[in-house]
Amino acid sequence: MNHFDADTEEDQRPSKSEIKREMHALQALGEELTKLPAKELDALIDNERLLKAIHEMSRIKSNEARRRQLQFIGKLMRGIDASALSEAIAQRHNTKQQDNDAFHRLEQVRDELISGAIDVNDALTAEFPGADRQRIRQLVLQARREQKDARPPAASRKLLRYLRDETEHQA
DSSP states (O other): OOOOHHHHHHHHSHHHHHHHHHHHHHHHHHHHHHOOOOHHHHHOOHHHHHHHHHHHHHHHHHHHHHHHHHHHHHHHHHHSHHHHHHHHHHHHHHHHHHHHHHHHHHHHHHHHHHHHOOOHHHHHTTTOTTTTHHHHHHHHHHHHHHHHTTTOOOHHHHHHHHHHHHHHHHH
């Protein structure tokens, strides 16, 4: 074997820094996994040892012990296909973000209804075609009275809940 062959073999191995970056990425993914509910974890992971290590993380209180446990989880994850887990976490985050965006949109519609920025009939025909117009009008009027009298926003909350229920029924 000549000197040139040794250089090419060495070039194909990942550097120490690259290995370290991958290790930290696996630890970060492992930390995300520890935040998932047990049912989701059981559906995602079929490696019993990794599952046990992740579940054990919830019982650990010491910061140093948690750090070591995350390192152990990262080590166990080297033996499995982490890309599927990473995709599942990303999908979960996207779904959560979409839910948050939809909720904020409903809050905006509610606020616009109460302030009078949009007409109740316009909102109902556009976004909530099957909604009870009379019920929404009553809630809007109650919410306006509550704002005027500086009372707690009970009707406003009821209106938001009603709009959310209507959105779920349409889906």
